[in-house]
Amino acid sequence: MVQLLVVYHSQGGHTRKMAEAAAAGASEMEGVRVCLQEALETTREDLAACDGLLLGSPEYFGYMAGALKDLFDRSYESLRGLPRVFRKPYAVFISAGNDGSGALLHIERICTGFQFKKVQAPVIAQGPLTEAALEQCRELGRTLAAGCEAGIF
Ligand SMILES: Cc1cc2nc3c(=O)[nH]c(=O)nc-3n(C[C@H](O)[C@H](O)[C@H](O)COP(=O)(O)O)c2cc1C
Secondary structure, eight states, rough: OOOEEEEESSSSSSHHHHHHHHHHHTSSSTTEEEEEGGGGOOHHHHHHSSSSEEEEEEOBBBOOOOHHHHHHHHHHHTTTTTTTTTEEEEEEEEEESSSSHHHHHHHHHHHHHTTTTEEEEEEEEEEEEOHHHHHHHHHHHHHHHHHHTTTTO
């Protein structure tokens, strides 16, 4: 059974809705177990154990949410270089008032440090959340799940 972790932070609910959509898309795939978790409740063991990772954050002050950064901070030293972490497939979704580029830049920089493998373009919802953005999140989840299940990432 392939395990996908959808981990996110959300204060106002936008990123949570995106996370739920991504998890729903991933759950459509047979043979995939999806875990949807808030970043503050996620451990480094959760990060290590999953086969694929979907990371969701709002853009706050031109950066990712502190809760997601906190997960990275708590995990980095003990996970860096582990075989279970090296080239772990990941993708990102962001909710932002403007373009979300600050959050994306820093999430991807840290993921490079972990040696995760970016396998899909990010979904960035700008402004009010639309059904189109949620569908992009579902597709993000479906594609990550299908790729992990098929072992192509
Ligand atoms: C404390 C705070 C800081 C924010 N900073 C930015 C920002 O720097 N750039 C931006 O585009 N939007 C910013 N926003 C808007 C949020 O990114 C946007 O409302 C997002 O949808 C919030 O996601 P959430 O509902 O999951 O918390 C900020 C919102 C808050 C509450």
